[in-house]
Amino acid sequence: MWNDILEKTDHLPNILWDLMLVGISVIAGWLIKFLLSLFLRRTTVKEGDFSLIHSVLFHLGKAFNYFLPLLILNMLMPLMRVPAKDEVLLNRIVEIALTLSFAALMIGAVKVLEDYVYHTYDLKKANNLKERKIRTQLQFVRKLAISVILVLTACAILLSFDSLRKLGAGLLTGVGVGGIIIGFAAQKSLGNLLAGFQIAFTQPIRIDDVLVVEGEWGRVEEITLTYVVLNIWDQRKLILPINYFIEKPFQNWTRTGSEILGTAFFYLDYTAPVDKIRDAFNRLLQASPLWDRRASALQITNTTERTIEVRTLMSAATSGNAFDLRCYIREELVKYIRENHPECLPKTRAIVSQSS
Numbered sequence: 001m002w003n004d005i006l007e008k009t010d011h012l013p014n015i016l017w018d019l020m021l022v023g024i025s026v027i028a029g030w031l032i033k034f035l036l037s038l039f040l041r042r043t044t045v046k047e048g049d050f051s052l053i054h055s056v057l058f059h060l061g062k063a064f065n066y067f068l069p070l071l072i073l074n075m076l077m078p079l080m081r082v083p084a085k086d087e088v089l090l091n092r093i094v095e096i097a098l099t100l101s102f103a104a105l106m107i108g109a110v111k112v113l114e115d116y117v118y119h120t121y122d123l124k125k126a127n128n129l130k131e132r133k134i135r136t137q138l139q140f141v142r143k144l145a146i147s148v149i150l151v152l153t154a155c156a157i158l159l160s161f162d163s164l165r166k167l168g169a170g171l172l173t174g175v176g177v178g179g180i181i182i183g184f185a186a187q188k189s190l191g192n193l194l195a196g197f198q199i200a201f202t203q204p205i206r207i208d209d210v211l212v213v214e215g216e217w218g219r220v221e222e223i224t225l226t227y228v229v230l231n232i233w234d235q236r237k238l239i240l241p242i243n244y245f246i247e248k249p250f251q252n253w254t255r256t257g258s259e260i261l262g263t264a265f266f267y268l269d270y271t272a273p274v275d276k277i278r279d280a281f282n283r284l285l286q287a288s289p290l291w292d293r294r295a296s297a298l299q300i301t302n303t304t305e306r307t308i309e310v311r312t313l314m315s316a317a318t319s320g321n322a323f324d325l326r327c328y329i330r331e332e333l334v335k336y337i338r339e340n341h342p343e344c345l346p347k348t349r350a351i352v353s354q355s356s
Contacts, residue, residue: 021076029069037061055115059108067101074098096157103153110145114138132206139223140200195243196225205245205252210319212251213238253319261295262322264330266310272344274300280336281312281329290325292317307346
């Protein structure tokens, strides 16, 4: 059958025949891609696995638009009536395009895997320590995998040229000296890169960790191979080189969990009824949903010549809840003292003697 088709098309001009093969490759590739996407969409309706299928279609759809036609065209290349002098060039162009489209497929597959892990390990959970660990490692693995794919693709394309392969063999003897020179020139960048890998797997910080760095409170928004982006509470962005977190001290409020203790201080007169204030403090905590019921205390922690220092201690599930709970206790306890025990507010005493 195939031979009959070839015999019937022998009278066609070579350029027309070649264009027909190209057209068949494009149409067949797009048709296969359409049928695959249609099947996946129907599978989505039946199984309800929308997020994964949507990610596959989104990240791999465009790459398949090029990969499938090029793959079919590469299979049909022996049937093309191309002059011998142009055949090598055309084969090389198709091979390079096919290599690039396959690399795009691999990068898309990495992003699909990332979406799946993001969907499985959701940061919106209350106790998301495991999720933050995995996401921090995933960011480095994804960037490393994409970098490796791009480097291997570039090598595959360059090594397909005989002249460049010979040049590479000639330069091989100079790699050692060149590596030493590059190492000295890029010592700072390589240090950041190695620090990035160290942070990815030892994890002194993770995505969504709450840190206090350089006197600023914020959450880790992004960790790259060379720097860290901290989202400050007032929506500013603090960007630090990644080796900062290897070389300098900082506070991590969510290293082993999101629970945290908070304090609020009050300065009162010596006549303050501490027991009654403690009872009011306990009632306020019981009435607040921000308190996680792990810890609470009201104690006199210091005295001066004029006032006593009363410290309230309370616990919360997250640092954000702790901040709101501290503000709530300050407001309500000050209100209670002002309305019920105004005489115990700080005052200055003086003895006035009246001479005759």
